[in-house]
Amino acid sequence: MTQPVVGWESTEPVPEGTQFNSYLNVRNGRLHMEDLDLAQLFLGGSGPGIGRTLPSPLEIVYLPIISRQIEFMNAVFAQAIEDVGYHGRFIYTYASKANAAEEVIRTTLSAGAHHEMSSTVDVDIARLMIRRGLLPQDRLIVCNGFKTNGSAYADNILRLKDEHPNVIPVIEDLSEIAPFLNSRHPFEVGLRQKSYGPNTTLTEMDAANSRFGLASNNMWKAADYIAAAPNLTLKLFHNMVGSQLTDKASFVDYLKPGIELYAQLRQRHPSLSIFDFGGGMPVAMTLNFDFDYAAFARQLLTTLKETCARYHVPEPDVMGEFGRYTTSEHGAHLFKIITDKENDSETPWYIIDGSIMSSFPDSWALGEHFIVLPLNHLDKPFQRVQLGGITCDSDDVYPPKKSHAPLYLPVETDNLYIGFFSIGAYQEMLGGVRGSKHCVLPEAMELVVYKDENGRYQFDLLPGQTTADVLRNLGYQLI
Numbered sequence: 153m154t155q156p157v158v159g160w161e162s163t164e165p166v167p168e169g170t171q172f173n174s175y176l177n178v179r180n181g182r183l184h185m186e187d188l189d190l191a192q193l194f195l196g197g198s199g200p201g202i203g204r205t206l207p208s209p210l211e212i213v214y215l216p217i218i219s220r221q222i223e224f225m226n227a228v229f230a231q232a233i234e235d236v237g238y239h240g241r242f243i244y245t246y247a248s249k250a251n252a253a254e255e256v257i258r259t260t261l262s263a264g265a266h267h268e269m270s271s272t273v274d275v276d277i278a279r280l281m282i283r284r285g286l287l288p289q290d291r292l293i294v295c296n297g298f299k300t301n302g303s304a305y306a307d308n309i310l311r312l313k314d315e316h317p318n319v320i321p322v323i324e325d326l327s328e329i330a331p332f333l334n335s336r337h338p339f340e341v342g343l344r345q346k347s348y349g350p351n352t353t354l355t356e357m358d359a360a361n362s363r364f365g366l367a368s369n370n371m372w373k374a375a376d377y378i379a380a381a382p383n384l385t386l387k388l389f390h391n392m393v394g395s396q397l398t399d400k401a402s403f404v405d406y407l408k409p410g411i412e413l414y415a416q417l418r419q420r421h422p423s424l425s426i427f428d429f430g431g432g433m434p435v436a437m438t439l440n441f442d443f444d445y446a447a448f449a450r451q452l453l454t455t456l457k458e459t460c461a462r463y464h465v466p467e468p469d470v471m472g473e474f475g476r477y478t479t480s481e482h483g484a485h486l487f488k489i490i491t492d493k494e495n496d497s498e499t500p501w502y503i504i505d506g507s508i509m510s511s512f513p514d515s516w517a518l519g520e521h522f523i524v525l526p527l528n529h530l531d532k533p534f535q536r537v538q539l540g541g542i543t544c545d546s547d548d549v550y551p552p553k554k555s556h557a558p559l560y561l562p563v564e565t566d567n568l569y570i571g572f573f574s575i576g577a578y579q580e581m582l583g584g585v586r587g588s589k590h591c592v593l594p595e596a597m598e599l600v601v602y603k604d605e606n607g608r609y610q611f612d613l614l615p616g617q618t619t620a621d622v623l624r625n626l627g628y629q630l631i
């Protein structure tokens with residue numbers, strides 16, 4: 153397996169003008185996120201910026217990248233539909249579980265995305281967006297997640313239907329049909345196939361150990377119950393097979409048993425018209441990421457086309473629920489190196505003014521890699537180092553403990569700032585927003601970056617936690 157490339161892999165300075173990926177580049181020895189000089193946020197300088205320096209650590213929420221991702225994927229599928237001569241539409245849906253922050257949801261909806269959710273609070277987020285005019289009537293609202301009879305989530309979905317015509321509950325289990333069947337509303341509904349995992353046959357898929365979705369015998373039963381219900385219409389087939397699936401051929405292979413089942417179901421239930429492949433679309437979290445989105449889209453549409461032709465059923469609209477792909481790259485977390493420690497460890501330790509494990513739980517829990525680059529001193533020599541968080545936890549390190557990925561940072565550590573990049577999906581949701589964190593470290597200030605209609609940078613600053621916030625949160629009375 154190839155080693156993840158997490159940053160600059162040399163002792164040499166980074167050449168001026170280096171473009172690390174689509175949004176990180178080097179100018180005047182400093183790292184820029186598109187045109188934004190990141191070191192300037194701490195050290196000052198010329199060029200577009202906030203006009204003052206900010207304290208470290210600092211979270212960056214770079215909204216233009218979210219819109220760019222959505223536009224790119226819509227263009228990829230539009231081209232693939234033309235290339236393949238496909239007869240269905242592509243429906244880009246944002247999976248809000250990846251990052252439910254207000255500015256993120258606002259941006260995905262403004263870019264035209266449909267909306268996917270998984271819990272009762274999500275319903276209230278959708279309601280707020282409807283009231284603000286950001287989630288208009290022509291958008292689909294796909295409700296995944298467990299929605300058992302009588303649960304707050306099921307009840308809330310029923311109420312949401314009063315405010316929006318296109319709420320589509322996706323049934324995970326036979327028992328989830330009842331609340332919608334017994335409601336006074338007509339509902340278009342989806343059915344989720346138990347398909348999570350690397351299954352390439354229907355038998356494997358049915359035998360898989362997954363708590364999501366219906367095995368195929370119950371899928372047929374559920375489809376028949378829905379067809380018999382006067383107020384329910386079967387609209388969508390949900391077939392999510394995994395997460396961050398970087399091998400496009402395997403991705404399509406895992407979808408094939410579900411595609412076959414979709415076509416069989418469609419023969420019996422002509423109201424079915426959406427094939428939803430769920431999440432799993434990969435995104436660059438390291439610098440050696442390579443995924444041919446266009447080839448994937450063509451391969452998926454070709455498979456759907458061929459399968460539907462075999463069963464003499466129309467080609468469905470294709471939905472993807474893009475979580476990680478939509479939000480990973482818009483998030484960065486910047487830190488200062490507060491000390492470099494040579495204590496006869498194999499590799500010198502650089503200590504940051506924050507926590508790696510509570511800021512990026514996937515790195516600690518799953519050994520996930522993210523991009524790490526210095527913000528300044530890029531024009532100076534580098535050395536191989538390891539990063540440590542400021543907590544007392546031995547797991548608060550980067551690269552992750554079992555990783556062999558080398559990490560190089562400048563030898564010069566005077567006023568050295570670094571950034572973790574592509575951390576905008578799931579990390580904040582898993583680590584928690586507000587609340588109390590490991591070793592009672594307060595949460596960092598957040599800089600929300602967006603562009604006005606003339607393409608000029610605009611900024612909103614969201615305050616971090618104060619000591620008093622953390623103490624109060626832990627139950628202390630401040631006397």
Ligand SMILES: Cc1ncc(COP(=O)(O)O)c(C=O)c1O
Nearest residue numbers: 247296395431432473474475476
């Ligand atoms: C039902 C469903 N849809 C979409 C997603 C988003 O997946 P991803 O972040 O891989 O795009 C998830 C993630 O767990 C999910 O459970």
